Amino acid sequence: RVRGGVLLPWQLDDNNPRGSGNSMPAKKKQGKISKPVKELKTDEEERRLKEDKEARLIAEQEEKESLERAQQEEEERERLELKDRERRGDELTELHYILEENQREVSLWEAADRKKAEWDRYMLCDGSPNPTVEPEINTFIAQWKEDQEVDIQVTLKQCSLALRLIDELEVHLSEETDPGLIQIYQDTLQCLQSLIFAKHLMAAEKILKSARSCADFETGNMQMMARDENFTVCLWANIEKNPRLVGYNFQEAGLSFELPKQLALSDVCLRILHTRYDHLTPLSLLTRVQNKSLATEEEAEAHSDSRSETPKSLNDETVTEEREATESVQQEKDDLQSPKSSEGKKRKGSGSSGKTGRKGSLVKSQKKTEEHLEEDKPDPEPTVVEPVPETLTVDLHQYTPLGGVYYFNLFHLPPQTLTINGWEVTELSQAGLQDFPFSTEQSYPPVGVIVVLPKSVIFMQEPMVARWDPVDHHWRKDGITETSFNSEARSMSFKMDAFCPFTLLQETHINMPFQSWELRPRGQDSVALTITAALTEVRISVQGNQCMLEMDHAPALNHILGKWMSLPALQRTMTHAGVNIFVQEYSDKYVKVNAKDPLIEHTVYEQMALVSSVFAFARSQWNTRCGQEHVVLQ
Incomplete structure (x- = not known):
């Protein structure tokens, strides 16, 4: 159907039967x-x-x-x-x-x-001179030289006073910067050291001249011992000439010896002088610096020779004067270590310095002198002290002498005092005690020695024995054989092929690297530092500018435990007692550590010090894993 001439929608559907007859083709319907x-x-x-x-x-x-x-x-x-x-x-x-x-x-x-x-x-007012006042100390030295008192007890007291003056002088020497005063102090030190040993030799000579009258009833030989807090003197004279009695044990001194039987029929006497301080080690360090300076001068001289002849003559005069000065210092050092006395310019003195820590200020003062000398040189090259390459020479950066020095001397028995009609007749000799020639090259077997370790020193391992070389001024390892250490008796036995000074040494860095450390506050300006080292644990209390050492099970350190002292004094005392936990200039060459930049370390220490009264600090394991420009701690 059509409504108004328009097709309805269903009429467009192909399936609709009503609209199928009039529908358009399918393609046209789909495209529209x-x-x-x-x-x-x-x-x-x-x-x-x-x-x-x-x-x-x-x-x-x-x-x-x-x-x-x-x-x-x-x-x-x-x-x-x-x-x-x-x-x-x-x-x-x-x-x-x-x-x-x-x-x-x-x-x-x-x-x-x-x-x-x-x-x-x-305020001391004890009659002792001030060692820094030149007229006073020179007067004291001159009067002591002229004093003929040789009683052993009086000598020990006089030498103790001289040691106290040396201690006082070394404190000023370590702080002094004037090269003129440094040289004066060094000369005074060497003079006092020489006098100490000259007086000891004079006292020993007087006793040995009366050896026959003082002979022991049981052995027939003479033996005696005298000591104080600084010295131990042991004397023995072969009077009986019994081959079975060529040794003796000074039990109270912890020293014993055994001479070769070839000396049984010889008129010999022996002296063992144990000093609680060490003056030979500073001489060794001093010699190295002087040798380096002399080598530098020779290089400068050779360089000048290659330029012109006129400057060469001037340099020759300068070098000759410097060599003469060096020889003068060398002669003074030879006097310090020789067993002869320097009294009256007819005896050659063997010197000494203050207690074991006396080496520090001498080396420091020498460094100061070298610095002032280098200021006058154009383009100076820095002097670097490196480990000694010789295998037989003791590296004093790696080993530290402990317990002092033992002077082991064999002399001809001096002429004995005779009593005639109530008069004592003594032969006077300007030569003093004469060394007895002894050498293993002369078919003499080595001499045996047993030393009990000093009670005031802690040896954390078996000590090493070294002898002093008077020619090269070094501690040497050769000439010491058959060493044996008894840990229960704390004694060291060995044999020596010569009579010479010897000492006991321990590794300087035996307690490094540290296992851990901790810094805890204890109030205003007070902290407690605990260090767990490789072989020991150390606690140091700090209050203001004073420090105190605390350790468990350390009877050998009773003389320093619980005592407040300054940091430099504590450091010296601990080092001399065998508890060395202090880093030195060349420690990184001997201890495998992750070295840090010194400036950064110093800055960190300053910041820690500012807040250490309220904050605790401790070691961090990550510190060893970062570079030298980073410091990590807890």
């Missing part, structure tokens, strides 16, 4: 799209475009907002960084002020200590 469909598609396209535009606008808006936020954050960060830099600048300024104040307080402490020492010296 109605207007509503077109409108529908147009609406969808417009909607999609609108949504895409809205999404793009939203994305652009979000991107714009993100950029604005990033810009604001960057501006805020810059503002905060600027503010933080200003704050850090203020803090650094305050920090520098605090450090300067601390340094000023340290300087005031040191000045106060010096003034107190001067006042104590002034």
